[in-house]
Amino acid sequence: MRRWLHSARADPGGAISRALIYLALAIMTVVIVFPLYYTFVGSLMAPGDINSFPPSLYPHGLHPQNYQTVFGLIPLGQQYINSIIQSGVITVAELLTATLAAYAFAFLDLPWKRFWFAIFLSTMMVPWEAIIIPNYLMMADAGLINTYFALVLPFLATGFGTFLLRQAFLTFPQDLRDAAFIDGCGHLRFLVQVLVPLQRPALAALGVFAFLGAWNQYFWPLLVTQNPQMQTIQIGISQLQSVDTNDLGSVMAGVVLAIVPTLVLVIFGQRFIVRGLTAGALK
Amino acid sequence: MSSEAVSAAVERAPATATRRARREGLVAFLFLLPSLVVFLVFVFYPLVQSFYLSVHSNDIIGRPTLFVGLQNYVAMLTGPDFRLVLWTTFWFAVLTVVPGIAISLGLALLLTARIRGIRFFRTAFALPFAFSVATSAVVFSVLFNSAVGVLNGLLFQIGSSGLAWLTDPGIALVSIAIATVWLQLGYDLLVLAAGLGAIPDELYEAARLDGATGWRLARSITLPLLAPQLFFLIVVSTIQSLQSFGQIYILTRGGPSNTTTTLVYSIYSKAFAFGSSDFGFASAEAVVLLLIVLVITAIQFGILERRVFYR
Known part of the structure; x- marks a missing residue:
């Protein structure tokens, strides 16, 4: 924007355009950050405070008891653990299966390679919602409803992640790989000791991407867990809202607890998120 | 030897x-x-x-019982609800994709300004990213609350009696779209900012030497070179909007009077909502969803091959 706003001749120093840019940015910041701000502030409001009208935009006195109350409304601690197990298993498994497959696609010769690669890519085009019914029926048949297996099994491999890692692995110099093999390195040793350490940024990108995706899942966990003790935190939080509409402060406290891990990831892991999420957009 | x-x-x-x-x-x-x-x-x-x-009917636990041919498809296409479902799905896509990309394009352009504090704004705009579909929907359900919600509070301040954000059939879909756009913004912005960052400065300098300024630069350099990212976002967010479920489930359960029942929500309510279990009908809808997404993907590949990449 500077590039063209600053070229306006009537405004040589760019002071006016700079002020306009700041104004626009400030307005958008308020609009975009407000729901987050209100979540935090609301989580500290007493019931009488958050239920007043017109609503107050800041707390009249702190009411941190909300954070205690919310644990009584739903088994939040257990659901937190469930979410960590679910997202952790999915992330680690996707990293493993995608690394192996990407290695094969990037470095090894195998018959029908293009066909297998097309199979992997085609899984990206199938919307999960279009196959969710048979998957649910399969889990029900196998007696896996309300288990961790149902939460993680369908997501242990990833076409997108394999593609992402393959693109990264292809940049690895063939000479270096040949040298490693002349030194007697086998496939697995090369993978573990040479390739993985050098490809940490790409793996981190996939890891962050997989974790965010798993942590934020909604439709599938809603279907396969009915027991609150087995539900993920996303499901728990959304049940809160129907538990008690007068206790909005506790609902907000639950939301704050649920977004802490992802908030940390967004603030400190932004460059990995950028890498992972924009991988598809830039070639 | x-x-x-x-x-x-x-x-x-x-x-x-x-x-x-x-x-x-x-x-x-x-x-x-x-x-x-x-x-x-x-x-x-x-x-x-x-x-x-x-192509089968089923019993209550989803076991297929009888081959019924295309009966589910016929029931779907001739039934009273399906046209409304498709219409709602289409409008939801328009209401989320267009504002989402327009707003984030504006923000991305603002963020290329070389002024102090850009990092602060970048981080601020990325914050919605921390929310999931579920948590954002819960927060917006509080903001949209017609009795004590902040949005009606603001309307009250300017002398309006407020809106029934989630229970008025005329605006419930728009309300869900607002929550969705807010959630989506951070992602759109990341993609567009990355695209803008990849445009070489020399291009602008060369164009400026030729006397191009202002909108002319934006129109002849920024937008064409951003076309791959814009196109990618249109496709990805359209597909994503088709797949939306959590925010609809949490905010309106498809109501009022089915005005927020999209294709995916309809699949859910036919198959899983209390006392329904019509897996055959829901599967016919799932096949339609699959076809729509495949067609969009095919169009994407077709166009990608030909036009969008200038570099």
Whole structure:
């Protein structure tokens, strides 16, 4: 924007355009950050405070008891653990299966390679919602409803992640790989000791991407867990809202607890998120 | 080495090479196997099952009972609800994709300004990213609350009596779209900012030497060179909007009077909502969803091949 706003001749120093840019940015910041701000502030409001009208935009006195109350409304601690197990298993498994497959696609010769690669890519085009019914029926048949297996099994491999890692692995110099093999390195040793350490940024990108995706899942966990003790935190939080509409402060406290891990990831892991999420957009 | 030994080695070489190639092929296949098993069981088999279920009737626990041919499809296409469902799905896509990309394009352009504090704004705009579909929907349900919500509070301040954000059939879909755009903004912005960052400064300098300024620069350089990212976002966010479920489930449960029942929500309510279990009908809808997404993907590839990449 500077590039063209600053070229306006009537405004040589760019002071006016700079002020306009700041104004626009400030307005958008308020609009975009407000729901987050209100979540935090609301989580500290007493019931009488958050239920007043017109609503107050800041707390009249702190009411941190909300954070205690919310644990009584739903088994939040257990659901937190469930979410960590679910997202952790999915992330680690996707990293493993995608690394192996990407290695094969990037470095090894195998018959029908293009066909297998097309199979992997085609899984990206199938919307999960279009196959969710048979998957649910399969889990029900196998007696896996309300288990961790149902939460993680369908997501242990990833076409997108394999593609992402393959693109990264292809940049690895063939000479270096040949040298490693002349030194007697086998496939697995090369993978573990040479390739993985050098490809940490790409793996981190996939890891962050997989974790965010798993942590934020909604439709599938809603279907396969009915027991609150087995539900993920996303499901728990959304049940809160129907538990008690007068206790909005506790609902907000639950939301704050649920977004802490992802908030940390967004603030400190932004460059990995950028890498992972924009991988598809830039070639 | 004697000449016989050399020729023997030469003769043996192809055999060793074949063996090595076969071994490498086996290793490669073993490396693909874990992923292939997962895809087979949880993607391809269910894909076939979706078609199979859509041409069968079923009992209460979803076991297919009777082959009914295209009956579910006929019921769907001639039924009273389906046109409304498609219409709602289409409008939801328009209401989320267009504002989402327009707003984030504006923000991305603002963020290219070389002024102080850009990092602060970048981080601020990325914050919605911390929210999931569920948490954002819960927060917006509080903001939209017609009795004590902040949005009606603001309307009250300017003398309005407020809106029934989630219970008025005329605006419930718009309300869900607002929550969705807010959630989506951070992602759109990341993609567009990355695209803008990749445009070389020299292009602008060259154009400016030729006397181009202001909107002319934006129109002839920024937008064309951003076309791949814009196009990618349009496709990805359209597909994502088609798949939206959590925010609809949490905010309106498809109501009021089905005005927020999109295709995916309809699949859910036909198959899983209390006392329904019409898996056949829902599977017919799932097949329609699959076809729509495949068509969009095909269009994407068709256009990608031809036009969008200028570089």
